[in-house]
Amino acid sequence: MTEQGQQNSKIVKRLLLLVVGMFGFGFAMVPLYDVLCEITGINGKTSNVAAVYSEDEKEKTEREITVQFVASIKRGMPWEFKPSVAKMNVVPGVVYKTSFYAHNLSNDNITGQAIPSVAPGLAALYFNKTECFCFNQQYLKGQEDVDMPLVFFIDKDIPDDVKTLTLSYSMFNITEQVKAPSSAAP
Amino acid sequence: MSAAIDSHDHDDHEHHGAPKGIKRWIYSTNHKDIGTMYLIFSFLMFLIGGLFALIVRAELFSPGLQFVQPELFNQFTTMHGLIMVFGAVMPATVGLANWMIPLMIGAPDMALPRMNNMSFWILPFAFTLLLSSFFLPGGAPNFGWTFYAPLSTTYGPPSTDFFILGVHLLGISSIMGAINVIVTVMNLRAPGMTYMKMPLFVWTWFITAFLLVMVMPILAGVVTMMLTDRHFGTAFFTAAGGGDPVLFQHVFWFFGHPEVYIMILPAFGIASTIIPTFSRKKLFGYSSMVYATASIALLSFVVWAHHMFTTGMPVFAELFFMYATVIISVPTGVKVFNWIATMWKGSITYETPMLYALAFVVLFTIGGFSGLMLAMAPVDMQYHDTYFVVAHFHYVLFPGAIFGSIAAVYYWMPKWCGRMYNEKLAAVQFWLSMIFVNLTFFPMHFSGLAGMPRRIPDYSLQFADFNMLSSIGAFGLGLTQLLFIYVLYDCYKRGKPVDAQVWDGAEGLEWTVPSPAPHHTFTVPPVIK
Numbered sequence: 284m285t286e287q288g289q290q291n292s293k294i295v296k297r298l299l300l301l302v303v304g305m306f307g308f309g310f311a312m313v314p315l316y317d318v319l320c321e322i323t324g325i326n327g328k329t330s331n332v333a334a335v336y337s338e339d340e341k342e343k344t345e346r347e348i349t350v351q352f353v354a355s356i357k358r359g360m361p362w363e364f365k366p367s368v369a370k371m372n373v374v375p376g377v378v379y380k381t382s383f384y385a386h387n388l389s390n391d392n393i394t395g396q397a398i399p400s401v402a403p404g405l406a407a408l409y410f411n412k413t414e415c416f417c418f419n420q421q422y423l424k425g426q427e428d429v430d431m432p433l434v435f436f437i438d439k440d441i442p443d444d445v446k447t448l449t450l451s452y453s454m455f456n457i458t459e460q461v462k463a464p465s466s467a468a469p
Numbered sequence: 470m471s472a473a474i475d476s477h478d479h480d481d482h483e484h485h486g487a488p489k490g491i492k493r494w495i496y497s498t499n500h501k502d503i504g505t506m507y508l509i510f511s512f513l514m515f516l517i518g519g520l521f522a523l524i525v526r527a528e529l530f531s532p533g534l535q536f537v538q539p540e541l542f543n544q545f546t547t548m549h550g551l552i553m554v555f556g557a558v559m560p561a562t563v564g565l566a567n568w569m570i571p572l573m574i575g576a577p578d579m580a581l582p583r584m585n586n587m588s589f590w591i592l593p594f595a596f597t598l599l600l601s602s603f604f605l606p607g608g609a610p611n612f613g614w615t616f617y618a619p620l621s622t623t624y625g626p627p628s629t630d631f632f633i634l635g636v637h638l639l640g641i642s643s644i645m646g647a648i649n650v651i652v653t654v655m656n657l658r659a660p661g662m663t664y665m666k667m668p669l670f671v672w673t674w675f676i677t678a679f680l681l682v683m684v685m686p687i688l689a690g691v692v693t694m695m696l697t698d699r700h701f702g703t704a705f706f707t708a709a710g711g712g713d714p715v716l717f718q719h720v721f722w723f724f725g726h727p728e729v730y731i732m733i734l735p736a737f738g739i740a741s742t743i744i745p746t747f748s749r750k751k752l753f754g755y756s757s758m759v760y761a762t763a764s765i766a767l768l769s770f771v772v773w774a775h776h777m778f779t780t781g782m783p784v785f786a787e788l789f790f791m792y793a794t795v796i797i798s799v800p801t802g803v804k805v806f807n808w809i810a811t812m813w814k815g816s817i818t819y820e821t822p823m824l825y826a827l828a829f830v831v832l833f834t835i836g837g838f839s840g841l842m843l844a845m846a847p848v849d850m851q852y853h854d855t856y857f858v859v860a861h862f863h864y865v866l867f868p869g870a871i872f873g874s875i876a877a878v879y880y881w882m883p884k885w886c887g888r889m890y891n892e893k894l895a896a897v898q899f900w901l902s903m904i905f906v907n908l909t910f911f912p913m914h915f916s917g918l919a920g921m922p923r924r925i926p927d928y929s930l931q932f933a934d935f936n937m938l939s940s941i942g943a944f945g946l947g948l949t950q951l952l953f954i955y956v957l958y959d960c961y962k963r964g965k966p967v968d969a970q971v972w973d974g975a976e977g978l979e980w981t982v983p984s985p986a987p988h989h990t991f992t993v994p995p996v997i998k
């Protein structure tokens with residue numbers, strides 16, 4: 284190889300390394316995004332782990348926050364899914380209990396997964412669930428219905444400008460995904 | 470290091486001209502032939518993409534549904550965008566780079582000629598794949614050129630997989646083309662051609678090539694994630710599986726924003742070449758132009774989320790992306806200032822390349838200003854996804870990138886084929902383009918501000934007049950490009966022969982070789998003083 288060719292291939296190798304690196308970086312953006320969102324709570328995702336309520340949360344505040352509940356079903360899922368109350372006035376630092384109602388309108392057995400989201404996004408960090416149906420999958424037989432509990436408290440450190448908070452659940456039909464691995468097993 | 474040219478290698482070449490017949494093109498490793506093929510291919514794609522745009526404009530001529538159903542309309546808007554971005558604008562500038570960079574830096578050819586051949590010949594396959602999706606069950610991709618998840622994952626038609634493979638192919642082609650440009654510029658400059666003596670077109674392409682190498686892999690990554698989401702049970706973008714559709718937008722725009730500079734930077738270089746020639750002055754502020762281009766490229770990596778203000782971002786993120794975007798207008802302003810300062814007290818003549826370059830400066834600046842309006846997070850809530858956005862990016866793409874490329878074709882065509890185009894006809898072609906481009910896209914500002922959403926085949930009655938004007942303009946603009954074909958054909962067949970120095974104010978190595986440029990040039994590197 285000529286001297287010129289050697290120099291060329293040196294640069295080409297470095298550039299190919301850059302290409303591979305950037306391809307990898309594209310995928311690295313996925314966990315980076317998740318970590319960033321978890322730390323800052325900017326995309327309204329609430330924690331998937333049950334929060335532990337401690338007594339020192341119980342510090343009397345005068346504030347009241349309106350919590351609105353929203354439920355939606357993804358297209359083509361034959362369920363009814365709604366909150367039992369549309370909204371509640373809550374005091375930060377106090378534990379509340381409410382529930383969501385789900386009803387399988389079809390005759391098939393369907394597994395659903397509820398994905399929570401909080402708006403405004405930054406409030407997600409202060410919204411703690413000690414018990415939530417979204418921690419598990421929901422399996423409903425044909426025509427079965429169920430009241431699903433949600434126990435939560437709002438951190439008393441929640442910023443003052445948050446007066447209203449919306450908790451939204453989207454119910455996804457994951458029957459196919461659940462079935463796939465179990466059907467593989469005997 | 471540039472002096473290290475292996476001399477006997479090139480002596481062999483000097484004795485033969487271009488090979489004959491079809492094999493000349495299929496096996497070509499000659500930068501001029503490959504450049505020509507790129508330019509012809511991109512023009513073909515420009516016509517196909519333009520045809521799709523005209524179908525869209527015909528449908529939007531009046532309210533209600535006339536010609537195409539919404540499903541087909543969506544396919545045409547999507548394919549128009551994809552074809553124009555990846556098939557017309559990008560290959561056109563790659564073609565210009567192939568032709569001109571070796572001539573401008575005194576190199577005998579591109580550094581990696583075999584790879585050059587391959588990166589071109591991938592393109593016809595990529596676009597055959599993409600266009601064939603119209604004939605598949607379920608039709609062509611219909612989710613917009615930005616292919617947001619879940620439209621392209623959960624709800625995408627089966628042909629989405631053709632689209633994914635097509636994007637992979639053209640991504641590989643772009644990356645190879647970019648690597649070639651970088652290696653050529655770094656290794657094959659003539660002795661004495663330091664970096665800060667390179668013509669600005671070479672500089673802007675050098676920086677563009679780095680952008681390509683860095684973001685095309687991101688695009689490849691995002692379509693790969695789509696593919697696995699669609700078929701292999703991953704959930705990158707599916708909320709039900711723990712993913713996030715908003716993540717798609719982040720990854721896509723991390724590619725997408727540098728991509729818009731990939732399309733416009735070569736045009737900046739073209740304007741910086743043409744304006745000094747016809748002002749008969751040196752380019753004002755050469756080094757500031759280089760630094761401005763580099764800072765635009767760097768900043769383009771930190772502004773991506775200004776496309777996403779309405780996704781519910783927190784205020785501090787909106788502020789960050791808003792300020793970062795506004796900062797880009799500083800180096801861009803430097804460029805516009807320098808172009809105007811170059812013309813100041815120059816002996817300006819208005820040949821067609823200059824007309825196009827001037828229109829580029831004026832109209833691109835209009836597009837830049839509407840971009841600044843869109844960058845303001847609070848008002849973007851109003852403008853987002855309206856025709857105002859359509860007006861904005863068409864102003865920076867058509868009279869920006871495409872006028873830049875047309876200017877370059879007029880400017881260098883005499884060098885390529887040794888003949889002068891018909892100046893009168895070309896001027897007519899320019900003025901028609903100028904009038905129709907504004908007639909097409911200017912009313913879109915108003916329909917957008919009034920609230921007309923983009924990508925919808927029907928609209929309410931108050932937008933009817935603006936849309937009619939846009940449609941008339943679009944058909945005029947399309948027909949004018951047929952005149953462009955005629956002007957080029959006429960130049961190639963009947964043009965008056967020109968000498969090496971085509972334009973009296975032009976500087977640069979490309980004007981030291983005869984016109985038409987011989988098949989092999991600079992087999993002995995020129996020495997730059």
